[in-house]
Amino acid sequence: MKQTLKSPTSQQTKRLWLFGLFLLLILALFLLSLALGSVSIPLKDIWGVLIGREGVRESWVYIVQNSRLPRVLTAVLAGIALSASGLQMQTMFRNPLADPFILGINSGASLGVAIAILGSSFVGGLFLPAMSLGGEFSLVLAASLGAGLVLALILLVGRWVQNPTTLLILGLMFGHATSAVVSLLVYFSAPERIQAYSIWSFGSFSGVNWTQLNVMALVILAGVGLMALLPKGLNALLLGEDYARTMGLNVGLLRFIVLLSASVLSGAVTAFCGPIGFIGVAVPHIARNLFKTSNHKILIPAIILIGAAVSMAASLIAQLPGSQLVLPINVVTSLFGAPFVVWVVLKRKRGATSFNV
Amino acid sequence: MIADQLNLQLNAGEFVCLVGPNGVGKSTLLRTVTGLQPKLGGEILMSGKKLETYQPRELAGQVSVVLTSPISVGAMRVDELTAMGRFPFTGLFDRMSEHDWEVVHETLRVVGVEKLSHRYVHTLSDGERQKVMIARALAQEPRLLILDEPTAYLDLPGRVVVMNLLHDLASGHDKAVLTSTHDLDLALRHADRIWLMDDVGRIIQGAPEDLVLNGSFAQTFNRAGVRFDPLSGTFDSQNSGSKSVFLEGVGPEVVWTRRALHRAGFAVDEEWIPGSPRVCVMPQNDVITWQVELVGQTITFTTVYDLLQSLPK
Numbered sequence: 001m002k003q004t005l006k007s008p009t010s011q012q013t014k015r016l017w018l019f020g021l022f023l024l025l026i027l028a029l030f031l032l033s034l035a036l037g038s039v040s041i042p043l044k045d046i047w048g049v050l051i052g053r054e055g056v057r058e059s060w061v062y063i064v065q066n067s068r069l070p071r072v073l074t075a076v077l078a079g080i081a082l083s084a085s086g087l088q089m090q091t092m093f094r095n096p097l098a099d100p101f102i103l104g105i106n107s108g109a110s111l112g113v114a115i116a117i118l119g120s121s122f123v124g125g126l127f128l129p130a131m132s133l134g135g136e137f138s139l140v141l142a143a144s145l146g147a148g149l150v151l152a153l154i155l156l157v158g159r160w161v162q163n164p165t166t167l168l169i170l171g172l173m174f175g176h177a178t179s180a181v182v183s184l185l186v187y188f189s190a191p192e193r194i195q196a197y198s199i200w201s202f203g204s205f206s207g208v209n210w211t212q213l214n215v216m217a218l219v220i221l222a223g224v225g226l227m228a229l230l231p232k233g234l235n236a237l238l239l240g241e242d243y244a245r246t247m248g249l250n251v252g253l254l255r256f257i258v259l260l261s262a263s264v265l266s267g268a269v270t271a272f273c274g275p276i277g278f279i280g281v282a283v284p285h286i287a288r289n290l291f292k293t294s295n296h297k298i299l300i301p302a303i304i305l306i307g308a309a310v311s312m313a314a315s316l317i318a319q320l321p322g323s324q325l326v327l328p329i330n331v332v333t334s335l336f337g338a339p340f341v342v343w344v345v346l347k348r349k350r351g352a353t354s355f356n357v
Numbered sequence: 358m359i360a361d362q363l364n365l366q367l368n369a370g371e372f373v374c375l376v377g378p379n380g381v382g383k384s385t386l387l388r389t390v391t392g393l394q395p396k397l398g399g400e401i402l403m404s405g406k407k408l409e410t411y412q413p414r415e416l417a418g419q420v421s422v423v424l425t426s427p428i429s430v431g432a433m434r435v436d437e438l439t440a441m442g443r444f445p446f447t448g449l450f451d452r453m454s455e456h457d458w459e460v461v462h463e464t465l466r467v468v469g470v471e472k473l474s475h476r477y478v479h480t481l482s483d484g485e486r487q488k489v490m491i492a493r494a495l496a497q498e499p500r501l502l503i504l505d506e507p508t509a510y511l512d513l514p515g516r517v518v519v520m521n522l523l524h525d526l527a528s529g530h531d532k533a534v535l536t537s538t539h540d541l542d543l544a545l546r547h548a549d550r551i552w553l554m555d556d557v558g559r560i561i562q563g564a565p566e567d568l569v570l571n572g573s574f575a576q577t578f579n580r581a582g583v584r585f586d587p588l589s590g591t592f593d594s595q596n597s598g599s600k601s602v603f604l605e606g607v608g609p610e611v612v613w614t615r616r617a618l619h620r621a622g623f624a625v626d627e628e629w630i631p632g633s634p635r636v637c638v639m640p641q642n643d644v645i646t647w648q649v650e651l652v653g654q655t656i657t658f659t660t661v662y663d664l665l666q667s668l669p670k
Binding site: 250 | 391392393413414415416417418420421422424428429430431432433437441442444445447449450451497
């Protein structure tokens with residue numbers, strides 16, 4: 001940006017420092033995630049595993065390569081995807097409470113998974129061959145199909161509906177409808193199946209192996225790539241669709257890409273990790289408050305960094321280093337997230353930046 | 358269908374105010390002219406070319422808008438927000454050139470918000486924020502600037518400043534400026550031309566004075582049940598003015614005394630009718646006194662309030 005007075009320069013410098021800080025934080029969290037867990041692995045051995053050095057203890061190599069590394073990478077991808085999706089939803093609907101699942105995408109995914117886990121008791125042998133076909137991807141496929149269905153509905157309806165608020169309400173209703181069907185399935189299912197479904201709905205970064213991780217990375221990078229084309233459009237949407245149109249933007253196309261990107265991102269996370277709350281809502285606000293801007297040119301890189309950091313931190317805490325216990329991710333995000341947001345909100349004097357998008 | 362048989366022209370260098378009673382369709386007309394709403398029939402030509410044939414970005418270079426509702430952007434600086442007016446000219450990633458920034462700074466200066474450049478938009482007053490939105494619209498370098506009730510949330514000084522600004526933009530910067538407003542008084546004072554819209558969808562064009570003198574104003578607003586007084590250029594109180602009073606004196610004090618008498622339900626006569634009160638306004642140095650002669654008695658007052666209290670109800 002052109003600098004004419006002192007203020008913007010010092011603001012820019014501060015932001016650069018913040019970016020640097022977060023990069024360091026991410027590196028630290030990454031290493032900690034590999035080092036801590038039920039077993040503590042020394043850093044130099046972690047480095048050894050990463051560079052493929054000989055002589056590191058077998059069990060440690062196994063743990064790092066097959067458990068911790070995929071998990072932390074999953075956390076990074078999920079954190080970025082959720083934050084990116086949340087940011088776009090908040091901007092598009094100009095609603096600070098919007099989250100990645102506001103259009104019912106993860107309800108669709110939940111429906112897919114519910115049918116896969118619970119539905120087979122109804123249709124007997126029909127699902128089993130399909131499940132074995134999908135193999136390790138079966139749950140992911142089921143979730144993706146469900147999410148995809150809702151996404152298609154949203155995109156279709158989005159072309160006809162003028163008012164964003166109307167779209168929002170329709171999305172909420174889709175979500176309620178699919179949740180109702182899931183409840184129905186749960187109601188008529190055997191306890192073991194309900195438990196299996198329950199466990200899925202707690203959310204986890206641990207269930208993703210390398211093959212799945214590759215697919216997840218591809219999809220999420222595509223979604224984030226789409227969003228990265230949109231800083232100008234997203235900034236324009238902050239003023240509303242009318243202003244955006246008079247500034248020469250193709251609002252219909254913009255809306256389509258935003259919906260597509262946000263839904264693919266949130267759908268992918270739900271498909272691979274289960275529904276994970278809080279991160280998508282909170283990270284954009286953290287970014288806005290820390291970097292003191294609503295400008296997406298700064299926010300997009302910011303939420304990528306902050307999303308990765310927050311997600312890794314949550315995953316680390318969930319691992320309860322030193323014990324064998326593992327907490328569900330959703331529990332960690334909510335338990336730590338809610339008080340944090342309360343603290344942020346109460347400590348602000350005027351709160352204007354907190355709540356406006 | 359809201360309005361029909363419209364034949365209107367907007368010229369560069371002119372400041373036009375669209376006025377009319379509530380609900381006649383002013384916003385709809387503006388939204389149709391800017392392309393935010395599709396037209397039902399007829400032709401809209403912008404610089405000789407049909408509106409529909411314009412690409413969005415092309416059109417954005419011709420016309421920009423300022424809408425009524427105050428925006429609620431979170432944390433954006435005034436210069437960042439104004440720079441959004443350059444969107445039609447910057448590429449996909451909104452890379453601003455030297456020239457783009459020059460336009461932005463010049464616009465901020467013209468609108469008079471240059472000192473606020475680095476302030477956050479949400480910390481500004483409503484009036485300042487609206488000026489920033491005007492700056493944003495101007496940064497688009499349009500030939501036509503359209504505003505929909507831009508002064509709705511402003512206080513009176515704020516409204517005067519905006520109307521002055523709009524007039525200057527038209528005459529001094531060779532733009533066509535069209536604004537809808539409920540501020541009849543300011544419109545009559547500042548507009549080069551008025552588009553007077555009535556409740557059956559007709560629009561009468563003309564200089565403000567023409568529309569007042571040929572009775573168009575009175576007629577349009579009378580239909581809405583309000584009486585427009587050509588003498589004062591304002592809306593009159595609905596009192597019938599059955600009681601008579603004679604007023605003497607010169608200067609602004611007399612004008613205001615007459616207004617007070619109207620409000621109290623008096624008709625001010627040209628000549629004194631015996632039996633009615635005689636009010637004489639006497640400004641002396643810094644003190645104004647009112648002398649009332651009624652039924653042979655003369656009483657002096659120092660405030661309009663006391664004067665009105667003394668007159669027969």
